[in-house]
Amino acid sequence: MSVSRARSTIGAVAWRNIYTTMKTPSLAVPPLMVPIFTLAVFAGGLSVMSRVPNFRFNGDYTAFTFIFVLVQAATMCGHFSSLAMTRDFETKFMRRLMLAVPKRWQIVAGFVVAAIVRCLVTVPILFAFGLLFQMDVQGDPIDLLKLTGLSVLVTVIAAFWSMGMGLRLRTTQAAPAMMMPIFASLFMAPAFVPLVAMQGWLHDVAEWNPVTMFVETSRGLISGDAQNVGATVAVGVGMILVLWVWLETGLRKAQAAGG
């Protein structure tokens, strides 16, 4: 009984979030348009980067940059779902929702499910644009499924981070505070060249940046040269567990504030 109730609550919150997104262009368009545009700019304008010394990648530059854009899109799916949650705080809808749902984790889970759905819609669209830009895909269908799975993992991580922040600040004006650390960590990973070809302080930072692992493993998957998939999933799950504490404490703060 409680399982079906939880499923019904999570489904209702997720559906409302997806429906709101479809009806609100400012929530629906950027997570899709920004990665498509980034892909066009990087694949079109930066293909010469594949000639820099130490550039080693088993594919073309479009496939190389597609992965960075895919990870960026996955984070945006998580972020924009969380942004919808902060909007619900502003309109006081969350207050009513919290009164109706005693187990508040189900509300959070609803938003996470919505983020995952967004990710699962975004990935094929981005992939189609990648093919439009003549992306060279050497991974097999299983690799591509794994790639989608990693994208979902990144979405959940980004959603947990953004929601933790959103639950603390409870305003859409917190959007830069939610997004900036994600944006910074993305560009402090091997965005334009592989880790081995990076230079200076950014190389040192990228070596310790967990986003690097997701980007490099995903690049392995699309080029049919997959390595460290298990280790990357383990790091992702570890990040989710750590961020769960961040989310849980944020949820308590939101409850204490009355929604």
Place this chain on the structure above:
Amino acid sequence: MTGTFSQVGLLARRSVQRTLRQPAEYLPAIIFPLVMLTVLVGGLRPSADLPGFPTESYFEFALAGLFIQGAITNGINSGNGLAFDIQSGFLRRLGLTAVRPAALLAAQLSGAAVVGLIQAVIFLGVGFAFGAEFESGMLGVLVIVGFMLLATMAFGAAGALIALKTGSSEAVQGIAPALTFLMFLSSFLVPRVLIEVDWFRAIASANPMSYLIEGIRSLVLNDWDPVALGRFLAVGGGMMLLFIAAASGAFTKRMAMR
């Protein structure tokens, strides 16, 4: 004539004071381009090792984009201020006086120019601090400041045009990403000769942003390049005159609608 100057003076002072009193208005115009520069220089530094790259320092190459990015952000902020004046009814009240469109626009752009000057000094300071060598010398540095102000006026006039046409600060802010995207579709990240994909090179060559960036870049990297400087003046000056003329027309129309 004296009346117009007096109107410009009063409105310009208001515009400058309002901007300087609100750090949230001008700080993003300084911080955002610097963050962008840091990210791009960090990530694209290896491209300076490519054969045919015009300099050994990607920082020096990317510096020109910083000025144009700053001009865009500042110009849009200025247009946003005008949109706020429309939304708050200030412009409606101003319409009861004998203010001229030219005075209002000049004042609005003066506010942007003051912030532009602050930006230019900070950006040049960052350039010098990180070892950029300006091949055109100190005179070239002064020309860069002048070019940045010209670009600020052009984008400020574009922001004012959108503000006067729509009366909405959201609409003005909406063109900021579009202009940033346009900048990325130019020779901002790599020189045009090194763009390998034909369609992208064609867009970059048709994109006025390329000529704005290349004009300033030439002063950093190439000593005095009359072609690059001439293109900057033609594109930047043309944009400024076009947008100012269109904004003046939009102002007159808005006042007539009142």
